Amino acid sequence: MTDTATVAPKADPMLHEDGSPERLAIDTIRTLSMDAVQKANSGHPGTPMALAPVGYTLWSKFLRYDPKHADWPNRDRFVLSVGHASMLLYSLIHLAKIEEIDADGNKTGKEAVSLADIEQFRQLSSKTPGHPEYRHTTGVETTTGPLGQGCGNSVGMAIAERWLAARYNKDGFTLFDHDVYTLCGDGDMMEGVSAEAASMAGHLKLSNLCWIYDSNHISIEGATDLAFDEDVGLRFDAYGWNVIHIDDANDTAALARAIETFKSTTDKPTFIVVHSVIGYGSPKAGSEKAHGEPLGDENIRLTKQAYGWPEDKSFYVPDGVIEHFNGAIADRGAKLRDEWVALTDKYRTEHPELSAELDLLLKDELPEGWDADIPVFEADPKGLASRDSGGKVLNAIAAKVPWLIGGSADLAPSTKTDIKGQPSFEADNYGGRNFHFGIREHGMGAIVNGMALSHLRSYGSTFLVFVDYMRAPVRLSAIMEVGAVWVFTHDSIGVGEDGPTHQPIEHLATLRAVPGLDTLRPGDANEVAAAWKAVLKDASTPAALILSRQALPTLDRTKYASADGVEQGGYVLADSDGTPDVILIATGSEVSLAIDAHEKLSADGVKSRVVSMPSWHRYELQDAAYKESVLPRAVRARVAIEMAGSIGWDRYVGLDGATVTMSTFGASAPLAKLQDKFGFTVDNVVKVARQVMETK
């Protein structure tokens, strides 16, 4: 054992006397974590060992959670932003005896995480993957691992609680009053996304939010002061948080006092800085070597010895520990939930409309007739920007779906995502539906995910090019299968004068590449309506709606096919008789260009077909017969037209087709000049169409 770093727990006055249920439970969490990582020969033992007293105190003494009903809507949320410390969470879930809820929402009566599951840590299909996965393991509130994301999610969850309370709580009916706790680490604190989210939480005075920051002074490369010596507490003062310091993570009494202070604070979020020793009690304590690799058998033996633990036992849960831990949580949680259920029954009678609304919300369903007022747009050669039609459609739906809420990263006047006549969500009005996320795209993404995890149909919007700032939350929405809607406008060189830094080129491809994300780029106002409709029907598929800055003609749907084809992702919009000589495939603003080229080709006697392809994701889900009806295998003369990079289009045009796309960054100029420069003209499309016809 090293001299400096090891802390011998027996000599530690902060610890309760050996053999106490508290001490046993804490050391059970520690040893389960060590053993699981060792058996997997992979993982992160040090943080669970350090934070076991924090997890223990928070869960056993405070968390309002019914282990038999992990889906209780008013449960406190526990977010493990330090996702690599997953064994801490799995240990807590196991000891709390949380019961499983399966993918269909049914309670199976099984343990969410059994001891056998813990022994299968990080193995294929186990309930205990390397990082906690939402939907996969009951008790996991959000998928974490990429640092800072859990922090952002937790702000979204705290917002959701405040919004739900503002809308559904009535005199005598406090349906929502839960808190959100987040365990975060140095990595979370260094990431900009947590800074953005923290600034937002302070601004919104989210007093239901508590971040517990594990300050262990260790990162992968060594001591954090290699790169990080700012005064984090002072920074949170600057954000308007209540900041509390705890000198020793093992001081459970101090922890409890701090959490009490949090609970009695009503005007700001709370930030508890806990100083801990990574790999506590082990020979590697206080060293980066305790972070991301198994301790080794001999070190585990020595650590167990230091804990006063049976050295020869692995995955050992002493008698009484589960009873003690589960008991504390279940007693409190079951009682609170029972009261809540009784209250909601009464609420059903006294507030039947709100009650029915809440039921739908919690089931991720939509009210009858939610899409009845979506406008049908008349044919109009001048048309309107799809961001504008998007705003109209959003507003038509929002009038029927009160829990459709969201906002923009300071671009709402441009993205057109304001819900008209509705107030802003602010500290003095938590019932507002318009969110001002500030110029914080990354924070917005993580926050919107957190809101969606609490069943709010949430959207976040910015310019498409700035999806670069929020890739991680977009990806996580897809991994978690939450129905967040990302509204990205200013979708091409159509941005014009702002130039290459603001003109997306590769961004459509980067979104289409995300598994399970539905990226839709509608071609006119009626496709926008169909797209919003398609997207909201499915609360477990996140979507990216890609909208134009510039006006798009509204197509004459009596002449061309209905926009309902959006549902299938790609459809034949315009056609000639018989087998086409050439197929033009387009999305968004290029659909009308393809139509114009089609008309010109038709006038010249060329049989062309126009396929509008707003969503590759949806198109790929269609069966082979449908795809053959849209893009017949035998027709190889194909041209894809899109004011974006070509990558991916070869799937539809093949080796014999061509693309009219961007191969470089754009330029600063009015759009018409750019269209000429980059070949987005009828003449050029016709020329390329004739070329591919000749080649074939």
Place this chain on the structure above:
Amino acid sequence: MTDTATVAPKADPMLHEDGSPERLAIDTIRTLSMDAVQKANSGHPGTPMALAPVGYTLWSKFLRYDPKHADWPNRDRFVLSVGHASMLLYSLIHLAKIEEIDADGNKTGKEAVSLADIEQFRQLSSKTPGHPEYRHTTGVETTTGPLGQGCGNSVGMAIAERWLAARYNKDGFTLFDHDVYTLCGDGDMMEGVSAEAASMAGHLKLSNLCWIYDSNHISIEGATDLAFDEDVGLRFDAYGWNVIHIDDANDTAALARAIETFKSTTDKPTFIVVHSVIGYGSPKAGSEKAHGEPLGDENIRLTKQAYGWPEDKSFYVPDGVIEHFNGAIADRGAKLRDEWVALTDKYRTEHPELSAELDLLLKDELPEGWDADIPVFEADPKGLASRDSGGKVLNAIAAKVPWLIGGSADLAPSTKTDIKGQPSFEADNYGGRNFHFGIREHGMGAIVNGMALSHLRSYGSTFLVFVDYMRAPVRLSAIMEVGAVWVFTHDSIGVGEDGPTHQPIEHLATLRAVPGLDTLRPGDANEVAAAWKAVLKDASTPAALILSRQALPTLDRTKYASADGVEQGGYVLADSDGTPDVILIATGSEVSLAIDAHEKLSADGVKSRVVSMPSWHRYELQDAAYKESVLPRAVRARVAIEMAGSIGWDRYVGLDGATVTMSTFGASAPLAKLQDKFGFTVDNVVKVARQVMETK
């Protein structure tokens, strides 16, 4: 004019008396900015109008810059992080009479920004695009617009100055002592990337760095307090910066004192908070309406009236203004540069080796024999991870190229990017070459770009999945054509147990989609060597090196083709006699899988070819004949194999080929299990190869 917001400058005691050269110059900047935006009918007038006194004071009184030699290496750097305020910068460049340096580095003697250029603001091919573009307009030190990036770049530039000073300054030879100034706004301050960069700058005690924060309380959606009311100054205290407040942007004397304080501060960076009025002097002053749209002709008239400016004149530069402004800068700058040139001449004699090295560095060239010690790796079926071979190659080059410097976002022990035997770059050792960027990928990206802009061959590394956190700087490296090297390891489901949050799927596609970025995924150690060689030869193409966590066999290059083919991006690695029946195309860890499948197919009498395709970017630059020699058009039975999403591969396999790729996120398990689950086995590749042969 509105009552509340307009500030009539004549009544403003902070302003110098009318007609003073200072006042004239400041109002010239303001009116040029208004007029240019108005003529373009697009742009951002409000911030240039507010910050004209800041730009004036900084440039005329402090900036060490020789307008005739904009490439003087020891010039102070001015970064306009608020890139939308580009007219401020163009006005300054015009009034300072900065002279153009063309794309080849030649001095043309022309104005970098003429009045005619300003009249062409935001027009195609003009020198005055919507946001400032590096390489496009002389005097622009970095491309800005995406908020926060300029802040990060400036930290990199300040680091570069400190590093250059540490290495090349000698007794009596202060070759480097320049400062870096950044103008930033509320948007910059809200973005997490600036928080990351500021924390890093405070940690590194970069006293040569000064951020001037324009606090105008206005964002696009309205007053900043809709979303942002933190104490920014206090936050910078927490980062360890020197914080100075100035109540009025028009108080040029206070500004000058603040900058003097910055210049005399030696132990920390300086943050000057300047309170300003957006759209100063106009009827829209103090309103978001002054931010991003033309003021309108009538408002411009009223504003000019308020300034005491000729109302009927547009693009008016009063006599004497250029002489006054350029004179102040040129006198100081030319003198300093002349002294510097004399000093470097003397340095050439007294420190010939360092001088020769510095010459190479500044010309973006590499020393003779820089690649001589790159190892040749012997064939080895067990092989080594490409991150490991990457580390060895990097070290072999670093020994010869002292200005190859970089580091990791706290993952160096895993990304293997440490330069062995070299100290860390820290506040007490600015000569160090290993950078600890902390868990701040986004900040790292922006900082590395700033270092590259100062001619350091810089690299930043993290796990591939975390490129999601740093997309914007990667994109900007491509827009700016700076030769930053991004080292992304743990490049596939090969990550194994860490699971889907840590396993890149779409990331290769998202990088390949960036125009001008060279994304290379080498297949074995010798391809790694060839990749590093190819990448460093070209200082104007950024590259992403994609490396594996797991061991890759080192191929027997006596049996298969030389790894020199990496230079062409794709090459025939293994072949059969005559026209192949099927072509297997692979990158990275799947190259050896393709080889194994090829051997099996050969044994079964099938003629297969293996194409290693580490860089699509390079391959696409080859001529048609070369491409035909690698992927003959007639051979349509093709299989692409890559442990990543399929998007883009259709370009090479076409409608008749197939891919063995990932169509979902990964899972947490040991890699061998994942390879079975997802079909990355010889049997499956052979099966798919036979299927495409049958279909054709």
